[in-house]
Amino acid sequence: MENHEQSCKVKFYSGEDIPLELHKVRVVQKLYLNPIEQRLKAIRKAGFNTFLLSTTDVFLDMLTDSGTNAMSDNQVSSMLRADDAYAGSQSFVRMENAIREVFGKKYILPVHQGRAAENIISQAFIKKGDVIPMNYHFTTTKAHMELNGGTIFEIYKDDALNIKSSNPFKGNIDIDKLKALIQKYGAAKIPFIRLEASTNLIGGQPFSIQNMREVRKVADEHGILVLMDASLIGENAYFINQREDEFKKKTIKEILHTMFDLVDFAYFSSRKVSSTRGGAICTNREDLFLKMRDLVTLYEGFLTYGGMSVREIEAMAVGLYETTDETVISQSPSFIAYLVNELDKRGIPVVTPAGALGCHVDCMGFLPHVPQTEYPAGALAAALYLISGARGMERGTISSVRDEHGNDILADVELLRLAFPRRVFTLSQTQFVLDRLTWLYKNRHLVGGLKFVDEPAVLRFFVGRLDSVNDWPEKLMAQFKADFGDSL
Numbered sequence: 040m041e042n043h044e045q046s047c048k049v050k051f052y053s054g055e056d057i058p059l060e061l062h063k064v065r066v067v068q069k070l071y072l073n074p075i076e077q078r079l080k081a082i083r084k085a086g087f088n089t090f091l092l093s094t095t096d097v098f099l100d101m102l103t104d105s106g107t108n109a110m111s112d113n114q115v116s117s118m119l120r121a122d123d124a125y126a127g128s129q130s131f132v133r134m135e136n137a138i139r140e141v142f143g144k145k146y147i148l149p150v151h152q153g154r155a156a157e158n159i160i161s162q163a164f165i166k167k168g169d170v171i172p173m174n175y176h177f178t179t180t181k182a183h184m185e186l187n188g189g190t191i192f193e194i195y196k197d198d199a200l201n202i203k204s205s206n207p208f209k210g211n212i213d214i215d216k217l218k219a220l221i222q223k224y225g226a227a228k229i230p231f232i233r234l235e236a237s238t239n240l241i242g243g244q245p246f247s248i249q250n251m252r253e254v255r256k257v258a259d260e261h262g263i264l265v266l267m268d269a270s271l272i273g274e275n276a277y278f279i280n281q282r283e284d285e286f287k288k289k290t291i292k293e294i295l296h297t298m299f300d301l302v303d304f305a306y307f308s309s310r311k312v313s314s315t316r317g318g319a320i321c322t323n324r325e326d327l328f329l330k331m332r333d334l335v336t337l338y339e340g341f342l343t344y345g346g347m348s349v350r351e352i353e354a355m356a357v358g359l360y361e362t363t364d365e366t367v368i369s370q371s372p373s374f375i376a377y378l379v380n381e382l383d384k385r386g387i388p389v390v391t392p393a394g395a396l397g398c399h400v401d402c403m404g405f406l407p408h409v410p411q412t413e414y415p416a417g418a419l420a421a422a423l424y425l426i427s428g429a430r431g432m433e434r435g436t437i438s439s440v441r442d443e444h445g446n447d448i449l450a451d452v453e454l455l456r457l458a459f460p461r462r463v464f465t466l467s468q469t470q471f472v473l474d475r476l477t478w479l480y481k482n483r484h485l486v487g488g489l490k491f492v493d494e495p496a497v498l499r500f501f502v503g504r505l506d507s508v509n510d511w512p513e514k515l516m517a518q519f520k521a522d523f524g525d526s527l
C-alpha cells in the first residue's frame with residue numbers, strides 16, 4: 040500500500056490557517072436544505088431528539104462518525120473481489136494480514152461491531168465485584184461491564200473535564216489515582232485497565248505514549264492486563280505525532296506499533312476506524328485469544344467472518360492500511376481544529392484543545408440560563424438544527440440516566456457534538472455551521488429548555504421524545520426570519 044506522509048496542513052500565502060482537502064470528490068450525494076418552517080415541523084415530530092430526524096430533513100449530518108466516513112476508491116473497489124465463504128475466506132486472511140501489519144497483533148477475533156467486542160471481553164474477563172479502571176467510559180462499554188457485575192472507575196486527571204484547556208493529552212490516566220485504586224481493591228479484583236484512544240465522551244481527547252508507558256509499568260508491577268479501545272486509534276496516533284516531542288519524526292505506523300506493543304489486547308469498532316460495519320479483538324497472547332474464541336462463535340459467527348459481510352471485511356482491511364496514511368487521518372482533526380479555533384476566537388464556548396471525532400460545543404457556557412434538568416445540550420442540538428439544518432448529537436444529561444429516586448443524574452459536562460466524519464464535509468459547509476453558530480450565540484437568550492414526554496428506561500437518548508418547555512422554538516424562528524429574510 041502507498042503511504043504518503045503528508046498532512047492537511049498547508050501554508051497559505053494569505054497567512055490564513057485553513058485546512059486543505061487532499062482528495063478529490065468523485066461520487067456525491069445531493070443534500071436538501073429545507074425552509075425553516077419545515078425544519079421546525081421536523082424537529083417537533085422528532086420529539087426534539089436529533090436521532091429521530093429523517094435524513095431527508097437533514098442538511099449536514101453531524102450526528103456521528105460511526106459508519107459515515109467517506110470510503111476511498113480503493114476501499115470500494117476491494118469490495119468486488121470479496122471471497123464469499125462461510126469458513127476460510129481469503130477476505131478474512133487479508134483482514135488478518137492488515138491487522139498484523141498495521142497494529143502488530145497476530146491473533147484476531149472478528150465481531151459485528153465494537154459493542155460486540157465489549158460483550159465478549161466483559162463476559163470472558165469480568166466477574167461480579169470486579170473493578171475496572173479506565174480514563175473515561177464509553178456508553179456501550181460501561182453498559183456491558185456493569186451487566187457482567189463490574190464497576191468502572193474513571194481515573195482521568197483533574198483537569199480533563201475543563202472546557203478550556205491547553206493540556207494536549209486530556210485522555211491520560213492519573214497514575215496516582217490508578218495506584219490508589221489498586222491499593223484499595225487489590226490486583227485480583229482488577230481484570231484489566233482500559234485505555235480508550237481519543238477518549239470519545241470527553242471531546243475526542245488523546246492520551247500520550249508517555250502515559251501508556253507509566254500505566255504499563257504499574258500494571259506489570261501488579262500483574263494486571265492492559266486493554267485498549269482502539270476505535271479512534273488513528274486520530275490518537277496523529278495527535279501523538281503532532282503533540283508529543285519524542286514522536287514528531289516518527290511515522291503513524293511506527294506510532295501505532297509502539298501503542299499496540301504497550302497493551303496486552305485491544306478491540307475496535309471498524310465503523311469508526313474504516314467506515315465499514317464490524318470490528319475485531321486482537322492480541323499476541325494465545326491464552327487471551329483462547330479465552331474469548333468460543334464466545335465469538337457463540338454470539339457473532341464463524342471465526343472468519345464474525346457477523347460481518349465479506350465485502351465489508353475487504354473494505355475494512357484496506358481502511359486499516361489507510362489508517363497509516365497521514366492525509367487520511369489528519370483530515371477530520373484539521374477541520375475540527377478549524378471550527379474549534381474559529382469559535383474560540385469569537386468567544387463561543389467550545390472544548391479546547393480541538394480533539395478527534397467532532398467539535399464539542401459547551402452548552403452550559405452557551406446557555407447558562409437553561410438548567411441542567413432542562414437539558415441544555417439537547418436544547419442547543421434542537422436549536423442549531425432549526426436554524427441550520429445541521430444535526431449534532433446531545434452528549435449531556437439526556438445521555439445519562441436517572442437515580443433510584445427518579446432524579447436525573449446530571450452529566451459532568453453538557454456537550455453538543457458536531458461530528459466530522461472523514462472527508463465528508465467541505466470547508467464552505469464548515470463555514471456555514473460556524474456562521475449559524477455565531478448567529479445562534481448572539482441570540483442565545485431565545486433558546487429555552489426541554490422536558491421528556493416519552494422516556495425509555497434504558498439508553499433513553501436514542502429514542503426518547505421531548506417537548507420545548509414553552510414556545511421558544513417559534514420565537515427563535517421569528518428572529519431567524521427577521522434576520523435572514525426568505526433565505527434558507
Ligand SMILES: *Cc1c(COP(=O)(O)O)cnc(C)c1O
Pocket residue numbers: 105152153154155177179180235239268270271308309310311317318
Ligand atoms: C463507537 C464506539 C464503540 C462502540 O462501537 P459500535 O461499533 O458502535 O458498537 C466503543 N468504543 C468507542 C470509543 C466508540 O467510539
